[in-house]
Amino acid sequence: MIEDPDELESWVEPWDGLAEEAGRPYCSPAWMLPWWYHEAPRDALLRAIVLMDDSSALVAIAPFVADRAYGALTRYRLLASGRGTPIEPLARRGREVEVARLIVQQLGDVTPRPDLVTIEGATLGWTDLIGRAWGRRRRSSFRLWRSASAPCISLSGRTFEDWFAARSANFRKETRWSERRLEGHGFSTHVATGPEEVGRGLVALSTQHLDRWKKRGGSRVWRTSTLAMLREVEQRLRSTDRFRLVTIDNGLDIVGVQLSVAAGRHLSYWLGSFDERWANYHPATTAAVTSLRDAWQRGYDTVDLGQGLHPYKLRLADGSQELAWMMLIPGGLSGIRTHLRLAPRRGARAVVGQLPTQVRRRARAQLPRPPGTDGVSLDPREVSG
Secondary structure, eight states, rough: OBHHHHHHHTTTTHHHHHHHHHHHGGGGGHHHHHHHHHHHHHHEEEEEEEEEEEEOOOEEEEEEEEEEEETTTEEETTTTTHHHHOOOOEOOTTTTHHHHHHHHHHHOSSSSOOOOEEEEEEHHHHHHHHHHHHSSTTTTTEEEEEEEEEEEETTTTOOOOHHTSOOOOOHHHHHHHHHHHHTTTEEEEEOOOOOOHHHHHHHHHHHOOOOOHHHOOSSSOOOOTTTHHHHHHHHHGGTTEEEEEEEOOOOOOEEEEEEEETTTEEEEEEEEEEEEEGGGGGGGHHHHHHHHHHHTTTOOOOEEEEEOOHHHHHHTSEEEEHHHHHHHHESSSHHHHHHHHHHHHHHHHHHHHSOOOOHHHHTTTTTTOTTTTTOOOOOOTTOOO
């Protein structure tokens, strides 16, 4: 059990190796550690579970953080939860069953004692294994409180041209028209390289995203610390080219940005935005197609578009991955207290879920959120397109 960030840094190389093997960009140290330094709640405690074999080689890692949630409850969740999906433990292939059992065992011995543990946006394989292991604990309980599909694109066995030809005639026409019109105004679309170019792109992503969401009540994705976090992510990934920031740029202005992060042969979309003054030129579509063309050129196998079956994603995708959000509650008096504290919140959310869409969005903003986190999650509605 590692409680010191400096000690956890010493595991970065093998930890990243597990992320590359699993194709999990948001479970890599390059993503999770910047989140810890820049976005973790001030009172958060690092509780990273590291599992080794007899030779002290890394077998698995589950980097948890403990914070206060829903009043006075001590909650354990994985680093960077709510900042991308999937977020889940990492393990050598073939060792997942015993790893899940040992993670649950460690969570039973950790200090401070967890009132609840949340696994947020993990693949069904991991939620099933952890749920089974947790269910063997006396009087403990668990439930899946949410599920979502994440559209994806398979790149293996075909070319970009094959994929593009399979899109609708309207999509192909719109894409070609957008590229020509933007080029006619002096814009080029490419993956940003070098610290200066990446820096300009990140500032544009921040500005455009916040401008677009200001009129909708504000962003739940972008915080004052997010830009600093992403800059550190880019620094950690710079030598690997796994930080893929597509910009539509004429040297003076950037009218569209899309950020994706890679691990192994897997690329995951994180966030995109555009200058609304250029919305009629469909810069979000142009950036997305450029990102996919780049993914084929780099030899990735899959591209994950993130949770949510939104129409613009379905225009691109040819498959999906199922994700789940799980809550684990210990047994005994502590578990009873947790259930009692969660009951009003569950009831409020059940009522809100029956409201009309626009009213529901406003009502959810008023529901209590974990202190110190501002309730931030990667809301699938807050993306470009």
